[in-house]
Amino acid sequence: MTAIPLGVPRRLVEFTLDGQEARVPEGSTILDACRAAGKDVPTLCEGDTLTPKNACRVCVVDVEGARTLAPACSRRAEPGMVVRTDTERARHSRKVVLELLASSVDLSTTPSVAQWIKEYEAKPDRFGPDAARVDEEPRVDNDLYVRDYGKCILCYKCVDACGDQWQNSFAISVSGRGFDARISVEHDGPLTDSACVYCGNCIEVCPTGALSFKSEFDMRAAGTWDEERQTETTTVCAYCGVGCNLTLHVQDNEIVKVTSPHDNPVTHGNLCIKGRFGYQHVQNRD
Amino acid sequence: MRKRDRTPKTYTRLTHPLVRDSREEPFRRATWEEALDRTARGLTAARGAFGMFSCARATNEMNYVAQKFARVVMGTHNVDSCNRTCHAPSVAGLSAAFGSGGGTSSYEEIEHTDVIVMWGSNARFAHPIFFQHVLKGIRGGARMYAVDPRRTSTAEWAESWLGPNVGTDIPLAHAVGREIIHAGLANEAFIERATTGYDDYKALVEPWTLSLAEKVTGVPAAAIRDLAHAYARAERAQLCWTLGITEHHNGTDNVRALINLSLLTGHVGRYGSGLQPLRGQNNVQGGGDMGAIPNRLPGFQDVLDPEVRRKFETAWDTVVEPHHGLTLTEMFEAMDEGTLRAVYCIGENPAQSEADADQAVRRLRALDFLVVQDIFLTKTAELADVVLPATAGWAETEGTTTNSERRVQRVRRAVAPPGEAREDIDILCDLAARLGHDWKYADAEAVWNELRSLSPDHHGMTYARLEEHQGIQWPCPSTEDLEPTYLHGRLWSADPAARGRLAPFGIVRHDPPVDLTDEQYPIRLTTGRRLDSYNTGVQSGGYASPLRRGESVELCPEDAERYGVVVGEEVRVTSRRGSLLAPVWVDTALRPGLAFMSFHFPDEVDTNQLTIEANCPIAGTAEFKASAIRIEKVSASGPALR
Numbered sequence: 001m002t003a004i005p006l007g008v009p010r011r012l013v014e015f016t017l018d019g020q021e022a023r024v025p026e027g028s029t030i031l032d033a034c035r036a037a038g039k040d041v042p043t044l045c046e047g048d049t050l051t052p053k054n055a056c057r058v059c060v061v062d063v064e065g066a067r068t069l070a071p072a073c074s075r076r077a078e079p080g081m082v083v084r085t086d087t088e089r090a091r092h093s094r095k096v097v098l099e100l101l102a103s104s105v106d107l108s109t110t111p112s113v114a115q116w117i118k119e120y121e122a123k124p125d126r127f128g129p130d131a132a133r134v135d136e137e138p139r140v141d142n143d144l145y146v147r148d149y150g151k152c153i154l155c156y157k158c159v160d161a162c163g164d165q166w167q168n169s170f171a172i173s174v175s176g177r178g179f180d181a182r183i184s185v186e187h188d189g190p191l192t193d194s195a196c197v198y199c200g201n202c203i204e205v206c207p208t209g210a211l212s213f214k215s216e217f218d219m220r221a222a223g224t225w226d227e228e229r230q231t232e233t234t235t236v237c238a239y240c241g242v243g244c245n246l247t248l249h250v251q252d253n254e255i256v257k258v259t260s261p262h263d264n265p266v267t268h269g270n271l272c273i274k275g276r277f278g279y280q281h282v283q284n285r286d
Numbered sequence: 287m288r289k290r291d292r293t294p295k296t297y298t299r300l301t302h303p304l305v306r307d308s309r310e311e312p313f314r315r316a317t318w319e320e321a322l323d324r325t326a327r328g329l330t331a332a333r334g335a336f337g338m339f340s341c342a343r344a345t346n347e348m349n350y351v352a353q354k355f356a357r358v359v360m361g362t363h364n365v366d367s368c369n370r371t372c373h374a375p376s377v378a379g380l381s382a383a384f385g386s387g388g389g390t391s392s393y394e395e396i397e398h399t400d401v402i403v404m405w406g407s408n409a410r411f412a413h414p415i416f417f418q419h420v421l422k423g424i425r426g427g428a429r430m431y432a433v434d435p436r437r438t439s440t441a442e443w444a445e446s447w448l449g450p451n452v453g454t455d456i457p458l459a460h461a462v463g464r465e466i467i468h469a470g471l472a473n474e475a476f477i478e479r480a481t482t483g484y485d486d487y488k489a490l491v492e493p494w495t496l497s498l499a500e501k502v503t504g505v506p507a508a509a510i511r512d513l514a515h516a517y518a519r520a521e522r523a524q525l526c527w528t529l530g531i532t533e534h535h536n537g538t539d540n541v542r543a544l545i546n547l548s549l550l551t552g553h554v555g556r557y558g559s560g561l562q563p564l565r566g567q568n569n570v571q572g573g574g575d576m577g578a579i580p581n582r583l584p585g586f587q588d589v590l591d592p593e594v595r596r597k598f599e600t601a602w603d604t605v606v607e608p609h610h611g612l613t614l615t616e617m618f619e620a621m622d623e624g625t626l627r628a629v630y631c632i633g634e635n636p637a638q639s640e641a642d643a644d645q646a647v648r649r650l651r652a653l654d655f656l657v658v659q660d661i662f663l664t665k666t667a668e669l670a671d672v673v674l675p676a677t678a679g680w681a682e683t684e685g686t687t688t689n690s691e692r693r694v695q696r697v698r699r700a701v702a703p704p705g706e707a708r709e710d711i712d713i714l715c716d717l718a719a720r721l722g723h724d725w726k727y728a729d730a731e732a733v734w735n736e737l738r739s740l741s742p743d744h745h746g747m748t749y750a751r752l753e754e755h756q757g758i759q760w761p762c763p764s765t766e767d768l769e770p771t772y773l774h775g776r777l778w779s780a781d782p783a784a785r786g787r788l789a790p791f792g793i794v795r796h797d798p799p800v801d802l803t804d805e806q807y808p809i810r811l812t813t814g815r816r817l818d819s820y821n822t823g824v825q826s827g828g829y830a831s832p833l834r835r836g837e838s839v840e841l842c843p844e845d846a847e848r849y850g851v852v853v854g855e856e857v858r859v860t861s862r863r864g865s866l867l868a869p870v871w872v873d874t875a876l877r878p879g880l881a882f883m884s885f886h887f888p889d890e891v892d893t894n895q896l897t898i899e900a901n902c903p904i905a906g907t908a909e910f911k912a913s914a915i916r917i918e919k920v921s922a923s924g925p926a927l928r
Contacts, residue, residue, distance in 0.1 A: 243689020
């Protein structure tokens, strides 16, 4: 007979973070410790529901004795470690990463990035206007969501969410290598010819708005998208009996976007096509 | 070939009450005052012949008030919902075995189990987020077995797919049971301690050898043996099912046959080991929990228990009759007999969701009075005398719903309802007042707190705690503690008193589908859901799904060739009850002699004209999963008659 497994008890790891003593449960990352200590370390490719991919390098920190900077999102805290988040080297690295990303990708819909660019005095313009890597129109090939690869920083989060970490549909992958690498569906065709099941779990994790609800895309194009005026209310989906929690983003009494709390025990931030996009019926008002 | 319009009918919200003086007239707009007065008159006239169709889509609070309306205002237990057309057999089967109708384990447990059996369930399509938990389990090393006549997208993830002939679940389950017993893999200690009727069960399954089962079910003996050994040898195992088990004329028997396997192996009442019926509507679990069923009072408490009745009589200041009411199915039959003359239908669409839809419509038309309360003018609402515009439970009201793992979660108002639409509870209370019962509920929480005072299983779930824990699973008797995530741990107790009522094996026999296939109707039609659509499509038709391709009759490539039909070609599909035209789709998941349709587009192709109303005598669920049909090529020249 089995009781509820509590798992192996986790010991606390003690280490030094910016000169202060930090204590975190064994297995925690440096980023976890930073957040627990209230430090703002910028992140882009890190996702709270995903395994770290170490793709963006914007969260790097200085670990004493290490040859290279360490990504805080994936480096685990070890006893006795001495970590500094704010050294000249770490700040310079972040600054260059932000310059490279912001010069080659449209980060206009990436939350917090403008503030980081200011904070690290990054100057993306210094590479000139030719730095833009992907120069193409947003892909609007269905009524539910839009892919704007001009905003993609190749963080791989959508690939992981669509792949073996959550959805297991494998519609999204990386094609090409090196400078030619980009996110794509099979044969780079329209979504409607792919294995996509329109769960939108890639939108949920996309950090830059490269993937977005068509409703958001259209409202931004029309200049009516205004997050200040939006409310977020968490309720339960109206379809099957699984009981997924939905957070309805409402502007002017219209549902404009649906997300799910990442810490919810039912969904872990994931939804299916009906939960994510099947809300229109309540607002077919005339 | 005629081009078909792929855009389903979209419904727009009801914004004001509608009434009419006779069924021949069109509806006209009315004030709430007039609509409610008319409803009160209509219901008063039919006192003693009244039925309430409560809503498995609305909140617990609404269901509580709706069943209270039926029992206190109208003095009847005739209250039921669409649970009857889906999982009533699961509730009946689980209650018979364990005294409680809920699934015994939680989603999280399936990530920590060793063997997962998905029986008659295409969860990958019908319950996608539950299936993510299954996938976590599979990624963690669990082996999944899919049992389904169709080789579904769920089966793609299986270690092994067992494809029984439609309606042979009991022979298959019995053969698995027999193999477990003969291989010496039965959990004798658990059987001895926690169950009754084992000897009878042993005798019952003895004839079902692997070779006989192979003959009847079409599943290779080796595959049955493999499933039996994997399930019995697993340290932990989860047995999940959906409507492939319940939507049969003997659905409750099917459920009992599966429960038997858990009793035989001790795969119940432990973390990671349990039974999980996957519920089909957002609050079909909660509707039953709230007493919106004819044999249970709120908190799933038995109507026949005198002490329970006394408690409710005191709380409600009324007389609670000591007998069961009519199920949805029986209410429809009573319409024919003239003993049910008025119906208050909230948020249900039986004119399209019942098996043998033509018959359902005929019966609804024959009522003296029909009031429909909905967010849309559904096909059922079109038959009504009075239509009351309501709010959408999930986005426009406060309250709670209960999911498949018995988790009660908060529903919150995010948008304002259109026009004059009003909350279900307010409408019910206004009607109750007109009929002499003055109920005052300040808000949904007040209703919930009344329920908490009457239902021990919900007592500990205050709104504040529900918020704090992101939902709480019942039972939750204490306002301080939480219970384990699984039910029936008591069965493992060494103390006989703590063990409580032992779980009886179900002595159930194979009974093939009622609608037999023969020369005239050679094809077995089974039904189910598609990923992007839902039930009668009133809700899911409202958004632009790129996956939607309208309704079609799906055939295997061999049958398509045999009938000389191609994808998109319109064919005539005929059962013993009805006939319709539908385009062909070819699906390699099917096999010769097996066709598939959904019921998501009834305004386009009314699949339920074909299905048979052969009902489970215990739970009243119809055999949606097994009709006999024939496919006819429509001649290329001249338009086909609809």
